[in-house]
Amino acid sequence: MLESGVLNPQTINADLHLARLLEQAEAQNARAFTGAETPLLEIAGGCAVFAGAGSPLSHGVGMGLRGPVHEAEIEAIEEFFRSRRAAVLLDLCPLADPGLFESLGRRGYHITEFNNVLVKSLTSAEIVMTPRVRRAGADERELWSHTLGEGFFEQPHLTNEEMEIGRAIFDSPSSVCYLAVSESGEPAGGAAAAFHDTLATLFADATLPRFRHQGFHRELIDARLNETAARGCALATATTLPGSPSQRNYERAGFQVVYTKVSLADREP
Numbered sequence: 001m002l003e004s005g006v007l008n009p010q011t012i013n014a015d016l017h018l019a020r021l022l023e024q025a026e027a028q029n030a031r032a033f034t035g036a037e038t039p040l041l042e043i044a045g046g047c048a049v050f051a052g053a054g055s056p057l058s059h060g061v062g063m064g065l066r067g068p069v070h071e072a073e074i075e076a077i078e079e080f081f082r083s084r085r086a087a088v089l090l091d092l093c094p095l096a097d098p099g100l101f102e103s104l105g106r107r108g109y110h111i112t113e114f115n116n117v118l119v120k121s122l123t124s125a126e127i128v129m130t131p132r133v134r135r136a137g138a139d140e141r142e143l144w145s146h147t148l149g150e151g152f153f154e155q156p157h158l159t160n161e162e163m164e165i166g167r168a169i170f171d172s173p174s175s176v177c178y179l180a181v182s183e184s185g186e187p188a189g190g191a192a193a194a195f196h197d198t199l200a201t202l203f204a205d206a207t208l209p210r211f212r213h214q215g216f217h218r219e220l221i222d223a224r225l226n227e228t229a230a231r232g233c234a235l236a237t238a239t240t241l242p243g244s245p246s247q248r249n250y251e252r253a254g255f256q257v258v259y260t261k262v263s264l265a266d267r268e269p
């Protein structure tokens with residue numbers, strides 16, 4: 001279950017309550033991406049997931065929003081990743097306990113990336129036609145994973161490790177995956193969503209380079225919003241790089257930035 005309390009979709013307040021709701025949903029997604037053999041550490045109000053050294057799914061999320069994070073907890077997080085020969089990567093909300101940032105600064109962590117968290121309220125059903133987007137079928141695991149990887153890495157030839165990123169998302173029991181298909185029948189892009197009570201998280205957006213600037217990403221957003229509204233969710237959220245085309249597409253769809261997250265990393269293992 002997500003953060004308790006009444007959500008008012010008419011007014012979005014970028015406060016601690018909303019941050020806990022959004023970060024808890026992201027942590028639930030991270031947990032769902034883990035298979036039976038994927039290491040997972042529940043700690044500091046969030047979790048750390050290891051899905052392979054260098055995998056974007058290997059990170060810590062949701063930490064520090066329930067109070068101070070103690071040095072022993074930070075040490076446990078570091079041991080979790082370093083024992084697997086991986087760098088420590090933590091995605092932190094700016095509303096996390098300030099002491100966590102101070103502790104990580106003393107330990108030599110550095111900023112690797114910023115990401116904007118956006119939210120859209122849904123007060124009524126918002127159905128938009130998306131003729132080029134459909135749900136990915138259960139037998140399209142490899143097709144969807146390759147489409148996601150080709151869009152993300154911007155190359156048609158993927159390693160098994162790169163394919164595993166899409167497979168982990170597709171296999172997640174909470175993921176609903178979508179394919180964008182061109183008029184010629186070629187896969188043009190992919191995306192996913194997960195639904196948590198009154199909140200929908202939209203993620204894993206990727207459009208193949210040759211199909212960009214043709215409206216496919218906007219249709220992928222709208223298709224997921226259609227399902228979000230149909231399920232009765234009050235809010236939808238997505239995360240993008242600041243100033244990116246993805247952010248602009250989400251803003252055109254009615255999303256607004258509520259805060260900017262920071263990714264911090266320690267030394268390379």
